[in-house]
Structure formats: C-alpha cells, structure tokens
Amino acid sequence: MVRMLDYFIVTICTFISNLLHSLWTLLESEPADLPAQGPSPWDFMEELSPRQLAVKQLKQQFLVALQANNAQEVLKILHSGKLDIDTVLEVDDPKMVLASYKQGYWLPGYKLEKSWAMGIHVCVMYNALETALMLLEKGAAVNRTPNGKTPLHVACEVSNSDFVSLLLAHGAKVNSLSLSGHTPLHHCVTRESVDCAKQLILKGAKVNVTSHNNDEDTPLHKAARFGVPELVALFLAHGASVDAVNSLQETPLMTAAFWAFDTKEQIYSQEHHFVCRLLLDHQADPNLQEEDQKTALHKAAWNCDHVLMQMLLEAGADARAMDINGCAPIQYLLKVTDVRPMAIPELCYQLLLNHNAARVYPPQFHKVLQSCHDYPRVVEILVNSYERLKPTKKWRAAITDDCYERHKDFYDSVFAVCTNTPRSLLHLARCAVRAGMGGFCHQGVPQLPLPSSMKKYILLEPEGILY
Known part of the structure; x- marks a missing residue:
C-alpha cells in the first residue's frame, strides 16, 4: 500500500513538472517561433473579440x-x-x-x-x-x-x-x-x-446622524466647517444638537472657530463668524473642551481672530482655560502673533486681559519680546497690565537691533519705566481699579462715572509710549 502511494505521488509530481516546463517554453517563445497557422497567445490578451x-x-x-x-x-x-x-x-x-x-x-x-x-x-x-x-x-x-x-x-x-x-x-x-x-x-x-x-x-x-468613519461628524459639523450660516440655521431649526461632538470631541463651535481663518489666503471668513454667532445664540457652550482640552477660545486665539474672541468672551468663555499642555489662550496668541499679518493682535491681548486672562510670568517676559518686539502696541498693553516689572538681560537681547531703531522712543520708554519700582500714581490707580474689578473689567469700567479717555486708559488702550 505504501509503495502504491509513493508511486502515485511520484507520478503526480512528474506530471506537474512537465506541465510547468511546457508552459514556460510557450511563454518564453517569440511570436516568430510559433506555428504560422495559429494565432499568438498574445493576440488573445491584447485584442478584444468582435x-x-x-x-x-x-x-x-x-x-x-x-x-x-x-x-x-x-x-x-x-x-x-x-x-x-x-x-x-x-x-x-x-x-x-x-x-x-x-x-x-x-x-x-x-x-x-x-x-x-x-x-x-x-x-x-x-x-x-x-x-x-x-x-x-x-x-x-x-x-x-x-x-x-x-x-x-x-x-x-x-x-x-x-x-x-x-x-x-x-x-x-x-x-x-x-x-x-x-x-x-x-x-x-x-x-x-x-x-x-x-x-x-x-x-x-x-440631522444628528454621525458619519460612519473616523471623523464621526454630524451634518452640523460639516456646515460649520464650510461656513454656511443658512445650513447651520436650517439644521438647528430642525433639532440639530448644538453641542454634538465628533471623534475628536470637537463641537460645531470649535470647528467653525478653527476654520474661520484661511491660512493659505491669510483672510478671515465673515461667514464662519456668522456661524459662531448662530451657534452661541442657540446656547452653544463656549467652554467645552476637545480631546486635547482646547476650547473654542484657544482656536480663535491661534487664529488671532479678535472678532471671534470678543464673541466668545462675551458669551462666557474662560480666558484662563488650559489645554492638555497647560497653555491658556494667551499662550496660543503669543505663538502666532508674528505670523498673522492680517490680524490686529493688540485687540486680542487687550480682550483677554480685560476678561481676566492670566498674565505671563514676569521672569519669562523676555519671551513676549521675542514674539512681539515688532508689535509695540502689544508690548505696551502687556507691560501696562503689571503694577511693576523688573527687566532682565534677556530683554534687550530679545529685541533685534533694526526693530529697536524703528521703535526707539517706545523701547526707551519701556526700559525707563520697567525698573521694578512703582510707576506713576496714575498707573498705580489703574492697577488698583483693575484688581478691584477682577474679571469684570470689560463690564464694570464702562459703567464708571469717568471720562471716556480715562475708561480707555483703565482698559489698557495703547498710547504709543509708556510713562
């Protein structure tokens, strides 16, 4: 029985070997080597039948x-x-x-x-x-x-x-x-x-169905992403969840805030601003955090978008909220100030500080100068938010020579008042009022019985020089 099985296996292997050899010979042969009376195998591969x-x-x-x-x-x-x-x-x-x-x-x-x-x-x-x-x-x-x-x-x-x-x-x-x-x-x-x-x-x-893929966006997320207020209003009117989250835990408000700035064209989208206004009017929560714990305000600060930042802050956005890396919106603003040519950064800083944003740790103030030395109005607002500041050797090194020459009068005034000693009585009064109002400067100061110029002074309106 074993011999018969061995014989059968040998026969099968021989047959397969001969068959493979024949096929290889056929494939290696040139058309000229084939019989004249029959069509080439390549003809069947290259030409369709009638x-x-x-x-x-x-x-x-x-x-x-x-x-x-x-x-x-x-x-x-x-x-x-x-x-x-x-x-x-x-x-x-x-x-x-x-x-x-x-x-x-x-x-x-x-x-x-x-x-x-x-x-x-x-x-x-x-x-x-x-x-x-x-x-x-x-x-x-x-x-x-x-x-x-x-x-x-x-x-x-x-x-x-x-x-x-x-x-x-x-x-x-x-x-x-x-x-x-x-x-x-x-x-x-x-x-x-x-x-x-x-x-x-x-x-x-x-209207609340999520896409069955890695994004898990709702139609409202899509409308917010592309900045179509008419679609957003339609979806909201038919029961779309205003705070629905996708796979990244982003709400439509976060999506619209991020896409409100076109980085390629360096322009801001009014349509996306309208979308955010609609979402906030329908009670979207501005303080929800996505998977990296960024809020919509973080995204607006990253875009240096003062219009949207004001909208979010007035709706109750927390100016001190921190992301997973411990960064508040003001840190995001510092990272992009010098790469947003169409922005008005001083308005962004002024808004955050008047809504009780945490200031930069004084010994690290040279990092402000590294990012914002070409924007003296920003530097002025930030310096004026402190009662006093002590300069370090890193301050002057952070300001390029050509920038210092362009804004010499301003930077001379900065180094003149930043000596870690009390400044003018007017400035100390400003700091006292701001400290007393805490996080309500933006609401309280306009109601004070003071001239409008004094109100602007308390709210850190830049003047172009420090004293």
Whole structure:
C-alpha cells in the first residue's frame, strides 16, 4: 500500500513538472517561433473579440448620449436589447464627484481620474434631467453604489435640488450611507445646497446622524466647517444638537472657530463668524473642551481672530482655560502673533486681559519680546497690565537691533519705566481699579462715572509710549 502511494505521488509530481516546463517554453517563445497557422497567445490578451469590441463601442455611445442629455438616443440603445439599463460605465471623474472611498484605501493617481457609474449617476453629474426621468420610468435602480455613492449622494454633491426632488420621488433612500460612511445630508455643504437639505429633512433625513468613519461628524459639523450660516440655521431649526461632538470631541463651535481663518489666503471668513454667532445664540457652550482640552477660545486665539474672541468672551468663555499642555489662550496668541499679518493682535491681548486672562510670568517676559518686539502696541498693553516689572538681560537681547531703531522712543520708554519700582500714581490707580474689578473689567469700567479717555486708559488702550 505504501509503495502504491509513493508511486502515485511520484507520478503526480512528474506530471506537474512537465506541465510547468511546457508552459514556460510557450511563454518564453517569440511570436516568430510559433506555428504560422495559429494565432499568438498574445493576440488573445491584447485584442478584444468582435463581440467585446461591439459592447465597448455601444457603452461609449451610451455614455455620450447620457452626457448630452439625448434621451431618444439612450432609449434607442436600450431598445436594442444589447445593453442593460443599469450597466456600469467608466466615467472621467477627476473631482471625485461619483467616487467615495473608505479611509485608508489607496489607489494610484490614474485610477482616481476615473469612476464607475450607472446611467442615472451620469445624468445627475451632467444635469441630464429629461434622460434621468426616462431611465427612472424604465426601472433604473435608484439606490445602487457602483463607486461608493448613490445618485442622491451625487445630487447633493453637485447641489442640484431638481435631481434631489426627482430621486426622492422615485424611492431614493434619504439616509443611505456612502462607502465613506456619509449620508446625503453630509454632502450638503454649500449655500446652493440649502434647498437640497430642506427636501432631505422633509423626507426624514436625520440631522444628528454621525458619519460612519473616523471623523464621526454630524451634518452640523460639516456646515460649520464650510461656513454656511443658512445650513447651520436650517439644521438647528430642525433639532440639530448644538453641542454634538465628533471623534475628536470637537463641537460645531470649535470647528467653525478653527476654520474661520484661511491660512493659505491669510483672510478671515465673515461667514464662519456668522456661524459662531448662530451657534452661541442657540446656547452653544463656549467652554467645552476637545480631546486635547482646547476650547473654542484657544482656536480663535491661534487664529488671532479678535472678532471671534470678543464673541466668545462675551458669551462666557474662560480666558484662563488650559489645554492638555497647560497653555491658556494667551499662550496660543503669543505663538502666532508674528505670523498673522492680517490680524490686529493688540485687540486680542487687550480682550483677554480685560476678561481676566492670566498674565505671563514676569521672569519669562523676555519671551513676549521675542514674539512681539515688532508689535509695540502689544508690548505696551502687556507691560501696562503689571503694577511693576523688573527687566532682565534677556530683554534687550530679545529685541533685534533694526526693530529697536524703528521703535526707539517706545523701547526707551519701556526700559525707563520697567525698573521694578512703582510707576506713576496714575498707573498705580489703574492697577488698583483693575484688581478691584477682577474679571469684570470689560463690564464694570464702562459703567464708571469717568471720562471716556480715562475708561480707555483703565482698559489698557495703547498710547504709543509708556510713562
């Protein structure tokens, strides 16, 4: 029995060896070495059969007719019976209107230029409404995702409310998920898509649904990220949770505060400011902290955005809140003062100090000069927030020579008054009033029976020189 088994194994191994040898010989042979009467194996690999070629050409004709909104030609091709109504086509899609991928997917660049789509997807992409209506009446599938998105996702992506209405009327699922885990409502991120969002909500779209991916954003987070006040107002009016958090524990208010500044263009977005105002008016909590314990005020300070900082502080934001690294908003402000050319940094510092922000530890004041020496108004505000300051050798070293020459009178006055001895009686009176009011300077000082110039003095309005 053992001999028979050994013989069987040897026979099988010999057969496989001979077969592999034959295949290798065939693959290594040149076309000229092959018999003249037979086609080359490469011909079958490189050339399509006549039937395959005909189908490929018909698909191309079908795609062209769909893109041109030529309903008659589309109908003619379908009536030929050679192409199914839900045939998947390959479509140019460089902006990824049709495509949706899970996070972590990798595709080469040339693959991202193309997408798979059915006829109804193509109609949505090219605004071929008449052809789409014909396809739906003929029974085209309305909820399939050949490349991750349903036609309804695509309609919201391109902000086409007519298509949203048409697809919903033909059974499109309003809360369907794309491959990346987004509902159609997540794709409503422009002012033009407000009507799309309205239709989705009226058909039962969930305004508090989170995306099923690593972000876990709600539609309100998306609207806040892109700065669309109309969408934010719509979602809030239909019950969106104003303090919903995503996977990073960020609220929509934090999201809007961070994206209010375009770092590339170096401009501030008024639309994002409107979004923050809406969220605060709907009782958004300005003191919630994300996973690194930063608040919305930290993010506004990082942007050096005095408009948003004032809005948040007036809504009760804590000017002393610390993040996971022990940094308060004023530390964030110090880090970016010299890289925000469109900002008005002195207003940011003035706001924080008048809302009881903790001052820089006096022995570390040279770090203020390192960051802000080109902004004498900032330095003046910070120096005036102390009753007295003792300079160190690091102070002068922190100020570049050319900057010192540009602002010589100001810096001479700084070194004249910063001697660790009491300053003028007027300044001491200012410090006494501020200390007495604590964190209510911004509210209390305007109510004092004093001239407006004196109120400005107490609130650290810069004058250009120290005395």
